[in-house]
Amino acid sequence: MRYLPLTPDDRKAMLTKIGAASVDALYRDVPKAAQVGLSVFDLPDTQGEMEVERALTKLAARNVAAGQAPFFCGAGAYKHHVPASVDHLIQRSEFLTSYTPYQPEIAQGTLQYLFEFQTQVALLTGMEVANASLYDGSTATAEAVLMAQRLTKRGKAILSGGLHPHYAETVETVAGLIGQMVRTPVTPGKAEDIIALIDDQTACVVVQTPDVFGLIRNLRPIAEAAHAKGALLIAVVTEVVSLGLLESPGAQGADIVAAEGQSIGNGLNFGGPYVGLFATREKFLRQMPGRLTGETVDAEGRRGFVLTLSTREQHIRREKATSNICTNSGLCTLAFTIHLSLLGEEGMARLARLNHAKASALASRLAQLPGVELVTGSFFNEFTLRLPKPALPVVDALAAKGVLAGVPAARLLPRDADAANLLIVAATETNTDEDFDALVAALKEAL
Amino acid sequence: MSMNNQGRPTGIEPENRRRAVAPGTVTAEEMATISGDRGLDHEEKLIFELDHGATGVDMPDVQVAEDRLGGMRRKGAIGLPGLSEPEVVRHYVRLSRMNYAIDSGLYPLGSCTMKHNPRLNEKMARLPGFGDLHPLAPAAATQGALELISQLMTWLTQLTGMPAVAMSPKAGAHGELCGMLAIRAAIQARGETRPRVLVPESAHGTNPATAAFAGFIVDEVPALPNGRVDSAALKAKLGPDVAAIMLTNPNTCGLFEGEIIEIAKAVHEAGGYFYCDGANFNAIAGRVRPGDLGVDAMHINLHKTFSTPHGGGGPGAGPVVLSDRLAPFAPIPLLVADGKGLRLIEDAADAPEGAKPFGRMCAFHGQMGMFSRALTYMLSHGRDGVRQASEDAVLSANYILASLKDVMSAPFGDGPCMHEALFDDHFLDETGVTTLDFAKAMIDEGYHPMTMYFPLVVHGAMLIEPTESESKESLDSFIHVLRALALEAKAGNTARFAGAPRLAPRRRLDETAAARKPVLRWKKPEPMKEAAE
Numbered sequence: 001m002r003y004l005p006l007t008p009d010d011r012k013a014m015l016t017k018i019g020a021a022s023v024d025a026l027y028r029d030v031p032k033a034a035q036v037g038l039s040v041f042d043l044p045d046t047q048g049e050m051e052v053e054r055a056l057t058k059l060a061a062r063n064v065a066a067g068q069a070p071f072f073c074g075a076g077a078y079k080h081h082v083p084a085s086v087d088h089l090i091q092r093s094e095f096l097t098s099y100t101p102y103q104p105e106i107a108q109g110t111l112q113y114l115f116e117f118q119t120q121v122a123l124l125t126g127m128e129v130a131n132a133s134l135y136d137g138s139t140a141t142a143e144a145v146l147m148a149q150r151l152t153k154r155g156k157a158i159l160s161g162g163l164h165p166h167y168a169e170t171v172e173t174v175a176g177l178i179g180q181m182v183r184t185p186v187t188p189g190k191a192e193d194i195i196a197l198i199d200d201q202t203a204c205v206v207v208q209t210p211d212v213f214g215l216i217r218n219l220r221p222i223a224e225a226a227h228a229k230g231a232l233l234i235a236v237v238t239e240v241v242s243l244g245l246l247e248s249p250g251a252q253g254a255d256i257v258a259a260e261g262q263s264i265g266n267g268l269n270f271g272g273p274y275v276g277l278f279a280t281r282e283k284f285l286r287q288m289p290g291r292l293t294g295e296t297v298d299a300e301g302r303r304g305f306v307l308t309l310s311t312r313e314q315h316i317r318r319e320k321a322t323s324n325i326c327t328n329s330g331l332c333t334l335a336f337t338i339h340l341s342l343l344g345e346e347g348m349a350r351l352a353r354l355n356h357a358k359a360s361a362l363a364s365r366l367a368q369l370p371g372v373e374l375v376t377g378s379f380f381n382e383f384t385l386r387l388p389k390p391a392l393p394v395v396d397a398l399a400a401k402g403v404l405a406g407v408p409a410a411r412l413l414p415r416d417a418d419a420a421n422l423l424i425v426a427a428t429e430t431n432t433d434e435d436f437d438a439l440v441a442a443l444k445e446a447l
Numbered sequence: 448m449s450m451n452n453q454g455r456p457t458g459i460e461p462e463n464r465r466r467a468v469a470p471g472t473v474t475a476e477e478m479a480t481i482s483g484d485r486g487l488d489h490e491e492k493l494i495f496e497l498d499h500g501a502t503g504v505d506m507p508d509v510q511v512a513e514d515r516l517g518g519m520r521r522k523g524a525i526g527l528p529g530l531s532e533p534e535v536v537r538h539y540v541r542l543s544r545m546n547y548a549i550d551s552g553l554y555p556l557g558s559c560t561m562k563h564n565p566r567l568n569e570k571m572a573r574l575p576g577f578g579d580l581h582p583l584a585p586a587a588a589t590q591g592a593l594e595l596i597s598q599l600m601t602w603l604t605q606l607t608g609m610p611a612v613a614m615s616p617k618a619g620a621h622g623e624l625c626g627m628l629a630i631r632a633a634i635q636a637r638g639e640t641r642p643r644v645l646v647p648e649s650a651h652g653t654n655p656a657t658a659a660f661a662g663f664i665v666d667e668v669p670a671l672p673n674g675r676v677d678s679a680a681l682k683a684k685l686g687p688d689v690a691a692i693m694l695t696n697p698n699t700c701g702l703f704e705g706e707i708i709e710i711a712k713a714v715h716e717a718g719g720y721f722y723c724d725g726a727n728f729n730a731i732a733g734r735v736r737p738g739d740l741g742v743d744a745m746h747i748n749l750h751k752t753f754s755t756p757h758g759g760g761g762p763g764a765g766p767v768v769l770s771d772r773l774a775p776f777a778p779i780p781l782l783v784a785d786g787k788g789l790r791l792i793e794d795a796a797d798a799p800e801g802a803k804p805f806g807r808m809c810a811f812h813g814q815m816g817m818f819s820r821a822l823t824y825m826l827s828h829g830r831d832g833v834r835q836a837s838e839d840a841v842l843s844a845n846y847i848l849a850s851l852k853d854v855m856s857a858p859f860g861d862g863p864c865m866h867e868a869l870f871d872d873h874f875l876d877e878t879g880v881t882t883l884d885f886a887k888a889m890i891d892e893g894y895h896p897m898t899m900y901f902p903l904v905v906h907g908a909m910l911i912e913p914t915e916s917e918s919k920e921s922l923d924s925f926i927h928v929l930r931a932l933a934l935e936a937k938a939g940n941t942a943r944f945a946g947a948p949r950l951a952p953r954r955r956l957d958e959t960a961a962a963r964k965p966v967l968r969w970k971k972p973e974p975m976k977e978a979a980e
Contacts (some may be wrong), residue, residue, distance in 0.1 A: 001832040003563055005918035006839050010573075013847040014919065018863075023838045027734065028844050028865040029703040034739045038830055041733070046829035056823055059921035060576025062591030064584065073581040076810055083504060085536050092549030093941030094543035096661050098566050099761035099895075104958075105951040106890055109546035110759040113539070116494050119968040125945045129967050135617040135762070173628065177662045185527070199946035203739045209519075216517040244522035245514075269572075270592050271582030271811025272617060273762030285965065291760070294499075296961035299946075299954035307963040314620070314656035315901075317527040319665040324656035327750065331758030338539055341494050342503035343531030350506045356516070358953075378517025381837050407583045411611050414794045427507065 009165030064404065066268055070435035072362075074382045074426025075212060076137070076164050076238045076310070077271065078263045080351075081430055086265050086338045090331055094175035100291075100330070104306045105298075110330070111305035114293040117337045124233075124243045125257040126250025127279035129292040131235050132307075133329040134276030137260025138170040141206065141222040141236050143278065143289045143323055144258040145175040150233045150287050150322070155179015156202045160194055161186035162211025164192075164238055168173050171206065172189075176305040179203060186413060188213045188384055188422055189375035195225040202229060204256075209238035209249070212412065213375065213424060214382035216246065223253025232256060239263055240277065242380040243350025256280045264334050275332035286312065289323030350427060355381035357425040366425065371447060383428040384409065387447065391423040400423050403442045491541040495969045498528030500802055501533050515724065526971070545952040546759070547895045553917055553925055556896035557867040557910025558651065558699060558730045560751035562840075564587060565827065568820035577819045582811040583976035586790045592815065596782055599822045603747060606833065608736030611774035614782070615813040619726060620653040622746025622765025623693070623956065624776060625808050629677045629744060629769060630691050630720045632776040632805035633747045641690035641719065647676040649902040654693045654724060663690055670904045671850035674700035674859040674869070678710050685717035695724035696729065696740070699902040701844065701867035701910065711741025720744065720773065727750045729914070730841055730866035733834025743770040749814070764817035779804045780812050816882050840866040841914035843922055847911055850926040856935040868913070872907025880936040882907035885979055887955060890948035892928045904957035 006014075011023070020026055027035060047055075066079040073079070090096065094109060101107030101114075114132045121130035134140040145157045154282045158177055159168050161184040172181045194205060205226050209217035223233040235249030237259035249257045261275035262268075280288060286309070295307035314321040343351060359381040367374040371388030387394060391408035398405040409422035427436075459672045483490050514520060530538070547554070552559035572578060580592055596614060603612045613629075616622035627644070646657040646666045666689075668681045676694065687853040692714050696704045704710070711721045723745040729752045737745050748895055750763035757763075769777055781792040783799065791812060795804045828836060839862075848868035852860040856873035872882045886896030886909070897908040900980050913922060936944060948954065 001828060001835060003565060003827070004832070004835060004839055004915055005917070005921075006842070010841075011842060014842055014922075017720060018842075018845045018849040020845070020863065023761070023842055026838075026865075028843050028863065029865075030706045030735055031705065034708065034735050036608075036734065036736055036739070038733070040608075040736070041830040043602060043605050043830040044826065046832040047826055049827070052567065052823055052826045053571065054818065055826060056571040056595075057574060059591040059595050060571075060574035061578050062594065063576035064588035065575035065579040066581055067579050068585075071581070073583055075583055077582050079579075079581070083532070085503075085532055089536065089539045089543070092540070092543045094548045095759055096569075096756045097561075098546045098759045098845055099556055099559055099561060099757045103547070103886070103890065103896055104889070105948050105953045106547040106895065107545070107759075107927045108952050109542040109544065111492070112491070112542050112545070115967075115969070116502040119493075119495065120527065122968050136809055139617065139621070139808075144741035158518055164810060166807060167573075168877055169807035170809055173808065174624070174660070176806075177631075215666060215736070216519050218517070218519060220869070236952065243521075244525070245511075245521055246516060246524075247479065247519050250487055251522075251968070256495075267573075267578045267816075268581050269578055270580040270589065270815035272809075272814040273764075273816050275762075275816065285967075292965070294961040295966040296957045298956045302953060304953045304956045305960045306557065306956050306958050308965055310687040310957065311962075313652075317656070318652050319659040321656040321657035321659075324624060324653050324660045325618070326620045326653050327748075327757075327763040328761040330760035330762065331756070332762055334539075334759065337494075337536065339526065341530060341535045342532060344498075344500075344504075344509060345501045345524055345527040345528070346500070346504040346529055347504040348525060348527055350502075351504070353509050353511050354506060354515060356511055360511070360515055363515075376751055378515050378519070380554045396585050396587065399588050404581070405585055412795070415796060432544075445928035 008049060012126060026412045037141045044266045049434050052241050067403050068440040069404050071303060072406045072425045072427060072439060073404055073424050074223065075280060075412065075424050076260060077268055078239055078426060078428060079268060079430050080241065080265065080428055081338060082265055083342050084261050086335050087421045088340055091337050093334065095334055104304065108304060111293050113334055113337050115295065117333045118234060120337060121277045121279050124248065125259065125279040126248025127257055128282040129140060130277065130279035130283055131288055131292050133333045134278050134325060136272060136274040136276045136328060137238055139260060140258035140276030140278045141167045142171045142174050144234045144256040145171050145204055145206060147287050147289060150231065152203040154201055154203035157181050158194060158197050158202060159305065160207045161192050162213065162215060163206055163208045163210045164235060167236060186416055189215055191217055196224060198208060198225055198229050200229050202231040204232040204234050206234045206236060208238065210242055210342055210382060213384040214379040215376045216378040218381060219249060219252035219254060234258060239380065239382065241352055241355055244297060244348040245356055246380060261336045265335030273329060273332055275329040275336055287322055288312065290325055291328060334350045358431055359383060360431065362427045364434050367378050367435060369444055369447065381428055382424060385423045385425060386424055387421045387444045390420045397446050398442050401442055403438055404445060405439060478522050489541045493969050494538055495528045497530055497534060497538065499858065500529045501531045502529050503532040515693050551920055552893060552915065554895045555897045555911045555913055557732055557912040558726055558891060560912060560914055562914040563916040564754050564755055564756040565824060567827065568823045571823045572819040577815065588737060590788050593782060594930065595822055596818055597789060599818050602825045603768055606732055607745065608738030609768035610771055610780055611769040611777060613770040613777040614726060615768060615808045616746060616765040617809055617814055618761065618763035619746050619748045619765045621808060622656060622767045623653055623657040625767045626722050626744030627657055628747060628805050629776040630722065631661055632803065633773055634690055637801060638909065643689045645681060645684055645692040647687060647694060649698055649904045650693060650695060651699060651726060653725060658693060662792065674702045678706045682713050685713060685719065687718060689717060689719045691720040691725060692723050693722040695727060697727045697865035700869050700904065703861060703865055707740045714739065716814060719949040726751060727866065730740045730837055732828060732837045734837055743773050749817045749821040754824045755817045755820040762814060762817065764814035776805045778806055778808050781829055787811055806824055836915045841916060843913040844868045846922060847913055847926060851929055854930050867912035870909040870953045874933060875936055878936045879941050884907055884944035885932065886948060887947035888932055888944045890952045892930065
């Protein structure tokens with residue numbers, strides 16, 4: 001087996017040193033009844049690199065990649081161009097095959113990029129501090145609600161109907177153990193009246209902007225209303241490229257920002273791994289989940305970085321930790337950081353403008369199709385259409401013709417009859433005029 | 448010394464070599480440079496300090512005259528630094544060179560399974576059909592991805608002897624949470640309330656943290672002097688208020704819990720569930736099936752046992768295998784096959800008869816990028832290779848234990864260990880050298896330290912996990928260095944420990960100062976004028 005360096009002679013010599021007759025002797029503490037032979041496993045035997053590559057390539061060929069078709073899917077995961085240098089750099093052995101930087105003297109590379117990442121996330125979200133990442137946007141949102149419950153010592157969370165339904169379900173699964181989760185009705189293309197629901201039992205209000213239908217929300221009045229009742233505002237962003245053009249949640253008064261960072265530096269990967277961004281105010285630092293990197297000096301007074309405030313974390317605090325998270329999204333944060341460094345201030349602004357211009361142009365064209373209504377008046381790079389018939393079969397029919405038209409809202413809200421005809425369409429810098437022509441023509445034909 | 452025609456030295460006389468690298472022979476003055484860099488070792492500023500308004504991405508400059516942003520357009524700049532592509536590439540290449548990595552050396556972190564990460568895995572995960580596939584693309588466009596997940600599920604259920612597996616958890620701790628929420632749901636479905644979870648004191652920190660996260664009260668079970676859980680104490684704690692035990696097996700001392708089957712039986716008889724932390728599956732995969740031990744739920748760290756890269760702390764993946772008793776409570780999404788092929792059930796109300804999903808762990812369907820890597824690894828190894836890997840990992844750990852236990856102190860060194868060898872700091876008594884010093888001295892010798900001060904059940908723990916990826920020669924060099932260091936400490940040559948590391952990119956870092964006054968981000972320096980006012 002090509003990955004195993006020990007030869008039969010090596011194994012023999014090592015057993016001699018150990019004083020064991022065979023490897024079986026090393027398993028002597030395992031009950032005999034629990035030891036099995038290879039034949040119990042209905043699995044194949046070892047294969048060469050070429051054979052494995054062939055098998056995987058065959059599986060991959062049965063999927064339709066975003067780059068293979070006119071492609072308009074979003075709803076929490078977005079197709080963006082990732083510069084070649086990003087993937088090259090993250091595959092450097094020293095990044096790819098290192099562990100969590102628990103030995104800072106030989107992990108300054110990881111620690112410094114995490115410090116840069118934390119700074120970038122804080123700047124983008126308009127917050128004071130950010131952590132070194134959580135798993136993804138949905139779990140970051142759940143952690144944000146738990147943090148708000150700890151900070152306010154209240155249980156109730158109000159979840160906007162515009163919050164991605166997968167996010168809402170993730171929040172309910174864990175934070176629902178602690179307090180009541182109230183989901184407002186789903187109002188595609190409109191901001192629901194969430195302020196009326198905030199009372200003095202409310203730990204937090206969770207609002208996504210742009211929301212799952214693409215609608216841009218104004219967080220300021222919600223923040224003011226929440227703060228007036230002693231509650232926190234959690235802002236959720238699933239498309240971080242929007243922050244290149246939109247006012248940051250921090251500037252609008254958010255207390256915690258939970259975001260999905262996949263759009264920058266990371267591929268679609270059928271849903272993961274992605275990177276959860278988590279930022280908050282400095283005063284809430286001690287209740288923050290996840291790893292934090294901090295600046296310090298070494299014994300010679302040189303600047304260096306270490307993991308810090310780990311008394312919040314499970315490996316020190318055990319059952320009193322702020323979260324159980326250990327492994328996070330290390331390499332995805334690196335991809336995020338490198339891509340954002342390549343973009344810089346100017347690149348990020350251009351990318352965001354380009355996305356908005358593309359989506360705006362596409363929305364105008366699609367809205368002219370007979371029977372099609374644009375339901376999101378304001379949007380960034382994603383909007384929702386109401387079709388004259390159910391969107392799910394339309395999307396399937398278009399997929400059969402080689403056009404991935406978007407995400408039918410029914411995929412996310414299967415119990416919501418009003419959502420049946422809604423189609424969520426995203427356009428990014430990767431879309432060409434030919435893509436637009438293909439979508440317009442195919443949709444026209446299908447309706 | 449002669450040079451070949453490419454200017455490379457063709458031989459280094461041992462005398463010169465020793466003089467060049469032996470500590471203490473080069474004075475600080477000799478080491479000082481004008482630039483502050485040293486040969487291949489470059490100091491590197493923060494990316495923010497390199498800003499000069501450039502950009503590393505070319506894009507059309509589209510102006511949006513009439514936006515549809517609902518009046519929420521950003522007013523100010525973000526504050527991101529601007530650099531060209533070559534500058535960004537150089538910056539991150541320089542940072543990478545300050546990191547230790549498996550690819551550059553033995554990485555004996557106990558409990559972390561730092562094994563070789565095959566590059567074929569990376570190549571396969573990047574096939575556009577996987578890497579560029581949208582999670583909500585229509586089922587017809589994702590059949591290959593669903594088939595890959597299905598194949599991986601088969602591998603995981605076969606290797607563990609368990610009937611079901613939940614694929615969405617994103618890392619080990621997330622898998623623990625998934626398992627404990629399934630247990631919680633199963634207890635609720637029985638109409639019972641069981642608030643307590645038993646956790647041995649040797650457990651990973653994630654275990655008690657997870658139990659608390661899932662709303663349980665943690666009750667610690669002591670360890671016996673032989674490093675195993677005190678099964679009598681454990682059994683005495685069982686009762687109608689105990690939901691589960693969370694046990695790692697092989698445990699964090701690197702030992703197999705021999706009474707595991709009886710413990711599982713007792714827990715089941717008391718109406719509880721057995722959660723097994725699968726972090727140490729690399730010792731037994733292909734030889735022992737957790738299902739045969741009575742396990743009800745166990746997460747599998749694909750980034751440990753199945754070689755997906757650790758990536759500086761993630762991403763991982765933590766699928767959870769489930770027993771028949773817990774399978775109905777697995778979270779959505781569920782993967783099912785019907786006449787039209789494979790599809791995902793994404794709403795609890797659509798779950799098949801008998802299924803009662805407890806909820807959802809995350810958006811979408813789990814760490815697909817890790818699934819493709821893990822399946823690539825499994826297909827490469829095959830069932831025979833997986834078993835051989837486990838056996839080599841155990842053999843290598845025992846070889847280290849046998850080769851070091853006379854100069855270091857192995858609290859449980861009388862019998863064989865599993866895939867990791869545990870030492871304590873007893874051999875450093877009276878030397879003034881601590882576990883931390885010893886670990887830092889290893890850095891100067893070119894090694895990443897072992898896991899330190901964990902597990903908590905022995906004093907000054909040093910947990911060494913060599914994995915199956917090391918050659919005998921590599922193990923022998925490592926053993927040689929550790930033996931020499933242990934003898935140096937005992938001989939009173941403590942200077943090399945107290946000041947260590949001296950040859951790393953940084954000397955010891957002040958972690959206390961970092962925590963006392965946290966600086967967690969870069970901030971633009973105040974302009975001089977304002978500072979003067």
